[in-house]
Amino acid sequence: MTDMFKISLPDGSVREMPHGSTPADVAAAIGPGLARAALAARVNGELRDLSRPFDGDAELALITARDEAEALELVRHDYAHVLAEAVQALWPGTQITFGPATEDGFYYDVKAPEGREPFGMDDLPAIEEKMREIIRADKPLRREVWSREALIARWQAEGEVFKAEWAAQLPEGEELTVYWSGDDWLDMCRGPHLPSTGRLDPDAFKLTRVAGAYWRGDPKNPQLTRIYGTGWLNKKQLQAHLTRLEEAAKRDHRKLGREMDLFHLQEEAHGSVFWHPKGYRIWRALEAYMRRKLDAAGYREIKTPQLMDVRQWQQSGHWGKYAQNMFAVPDIVPEVDEEAGTSAPKVAADAAWMAIKPMNCPAHVMVFKQGITSYRDLPLRLAEMGCCHRNEPHGALHGLMRVRQFTQDDAHIFCTEDQVVGEVQAFIALADSVYRDFGFAYDIKLALRPEKRFGSDADWDKAEQELRDALTANGLEWEELPGEGAFYAPKLEWHLTDAIGRTWQVGTIQSDRVLPERLDAHYIGEDGEKHRPVMLHRAIFGSYERFIGILIEHFAGKLPTWLAPVQAVVATIVSDADAYAENVAARLRAAGIRVETDTRNEKINYKVREHSHAKVPHLLVVGKREAEEGTIAVRTLGAEHQKVMPLAEAIAMLKAEATPPDLAAG
Numbered sequence: 001m002t003d004m005f006k007i008s009l010p011d012g013s014v015r016e017m018p019h020g021s022t023p024a025d026v027a028a029a030i031g032p033g034l035a036r037a038a039l040a041a042r043v044n045g046e047l048r049d050l051s052r053p054f055d056g057d058a059e060l061a062l063i064t065a066r067d068e069a070e071a072l073e074l075v076r077h078d079y080a081h082v083l084a085e086a087v088q089a090l091w092p093g094t095q096i097t098f099g100p101a102t103e104d105g106f107y108y109d110v111k112a113p114e115g116r117e118p119f120g121m122d123d124l125p126a127i128e129e130k131m132r133e134i135i136r137a138d139k140p141l142r143r144e145v146w147s148r149e150a151l152i153a154r155w156q157a158e159g160e161v162f163k164a165e166w167a168a169q170l171p172e173g174e175e176l177t178v179y180w181s182g183d184d185w186l187d188m189c190r191g192p193h194l195p196s197t198g199r200l201d202p203d204a205f206k207l208t209r210v211a212g213a214y215w216r217g218d219p220k221n222p223q224l225t226r227i228y229g230t231g232w233l234n235k236k237q238l239q240a241h242l243t244r245l246e247e248a249a250k251r252d253h254r255k256l257g258r259e260m261d262l263f264h265l266q267e268e269a270h271g272s273v274f275w276h277p278k279g280y281r282i283w284r285a286l287e288a289y290m291r292r293k294l295d296a297a298g299y300r301e302i303k304t305p306q307l308m309d310v311r312q313w314q315q316s317g318h319w320g321k322y323a324q325n326m327f328a329v330p331d332i333v334p335e336v337d338e339e340a341g342t343s344a345p346k347v348a349a350d351a352a353w354m355a356i357k358p359m360n361c362p363a364h365v366m367v368f369k370q371g372i373t374s375y376r377d378l379p380l381r382l383a384e385m386g387c388c389h390r391n392e393p394h395g396a397l398h399g400l401m402r403v404r405q406f407t408q409d410d411a412h413i414f415c416t417e418d419q420v421v422g423e424v425q426a427f428i429a430l431a432d433s434v435y436r437d438f439g440f441a442y443d444i445k446l447a448l449r450p451e452k453r454f455g456s457d458a459d460w461d462k463a464e465q466e467l468r469d470a471l472t473a474n475g476l477e478w479e480e481l482p483g484e485g486a487f488y489a490p491k492l493e494w495h496l497t498d499a500i501g502r503t504w505q506v507g508t509i510q511s512d513r514v515l516p517e518r519l520d521a522h523y524i525g526e527d528g529e530k531h532r533p534v535m536l537h538r539a540i541f542g543s544y545e546r547f548i549g550i551l552i553e554h555f556a557g558k559l560p561t562w563l564a565p566v567q568a569v570v571a572t573i574v575s576d577a578d579a580y581a582e583n584v585a586a587r588l589r590a591a592g593i594r595v596e597t598d599t600r601n602e603k604i605n606y607k608v609r610e611h612s613h614a615k616v617p618h619l620l621v622v623g624k625r626e627a628e629e630g631t632i633a634v635r636t637l638g639a640e641h642q643k644v645m646p647l648a649e650a651i652a653m654l655k656a657e658a659t660p661p662d663l664a665a666g
Helices: 023-030 032-037 068-090 121-136 148-157 161-169 235-251 253-259 277-296 310-316 318-325 361-368 417-437 457-473 514-518 544-554 575-590 604-613 624-629 647-657 661-665
Strands: 004-008 014-018 040-043 046-048 058-063 105-111 141-146 176-181 185-188 205-214 223-231 307-309 328-330 333-337 342-346 353-356 380-389 405-415 441-447 479-481 491-497 503-512 534-539 568-572 595-598 618-622 631-636 643-646
Touching (some): 023 040, 023 058, 040 068, 068 105, 068 121, 068 176, 068 185, 105 205, 121 205, 141 148, 148 161, 148 176, 161 185, 405 417, 417 457, 441 457, 503 544, 514 534, 568 604, 575 624, 575 647, 631 647
Parallel strands (some): 441 479, 568 595
Antiparallel strands (some): 004 014, 040 058, 176 185, 307 353, 328 353, 441 491
């Protein structure tokens, strides 16, 4: 063994450091500025504490605030631990469990001391103040390795039954580590952590809400309180996030849906949407748009049953994976009571079970299998506006974004092995044209094979590479997500970015060789023999419900004129203009504009406010002068001033705006 370790840095330089040296020592050797800025270290690819000694020669990358994704993960993890320490300092006897970082913050699950009510929103200010006190104390965060017995004994002695249970159930041989905050508080954690609490900004976090949570997510276990917070690298980032949250609240599609009279939800149909006339106009406009896109791309639309025998879902493999999320019913025969005039279901012992489809794939294979398909018929692109049902938990339902009944812009492409890359390329171009029509930027991610999956490794290798080849051929960049693919296929995912910077996973295409095999789909090849097709599962909107929800929030309800349920309202200033208003509306309807009239005996400012609140794109104001001159005063939503123009000119303007982008481009 040499006396020095060779530490290789990202710039290609190598520093020799004595045994016992740490990444913090390397940072200090490079310069005091880096020593102050370093938050953690990546050693041979593993994220570690700055104070953890090297094990030998190593490749080292120091993590600073410039490495924003990793830095945010670190500070949020530390904020969670400071939260737990603060709660226990304020209320001794509180039991702690887990506290991970989240997408935009952190949480910690705790159980209040015996005799105290669960923590609530009123407790958050005191917790925040104690957290700032701990941060300003700049307490060192120190890692130690403990034996299982010692750690369990510690937790039991302190009455931490949840921690003791978890420590006892961790795999034998796994290294158990704790982190001290100063010399008076510790938590069990894999780490890594910042060097000290003082590396956190006391003004860059905020506790946001509390909720109930069960120990280890099991309703049979004790209920805990989950305290949520958001945490950032600095106050500026926090303020920007809070501003985004305020903007998101204004854009909430549930709120706007009520205000614009688009849809409603109610307990009698959990997770299903009641579309009102105006909301369904948006749906129909989107559906017509998508049909034109699919027709132009060579798809054939079909319609398949809602109910199918459970055995079909068992054969496809979906029953084994999704049974708990499927609605299934026995195939029943009503038994009529002649005297009472009523009927009751009667279930035979050997009754077949039927399942409401949670997806369209197996039914599309059944359509494909009708008759004999030749290689000359491929690719065959089958599309369906398919209504599906999934038994989502009540707590997971969220407006239009997560529902139980939804309609997909679904399609399946059956093709030969040689056609896969070309078909994926064509879909990538189609999806791009759709998202651009709505003004969305996006990122593409490639979800790779999960641990539990169907199909051979060779088929997965081929399918994953085909998706990469299609992306490369289209000149696109992508991010890979190991383990995130479906159980039967890898997939490309489109992640849209909305007007306030949020991302939404929407479109997808999956390259599947499993389902055609399980459901015995084949075509006759040029050699006269049977061959398995490759099945590409694809959607662009994902579901109409969710996509409409995203559009409402993206546009803050101010939908493009072509999508707006009411594109214009003709409003009168005086009753003398009522007849002219009706004439204007008739001419607009003849031009294909969705228009309403407002001839109520109300002041014009009241009408302007009301229709602006309803997000009508154009308010066409008419009075006695406009009636005499054949003009209208156009008030466009969001514009400061109105514009008076001849009726013919206004009709031409509105007709252009009301033309869907795919038709306007043509």
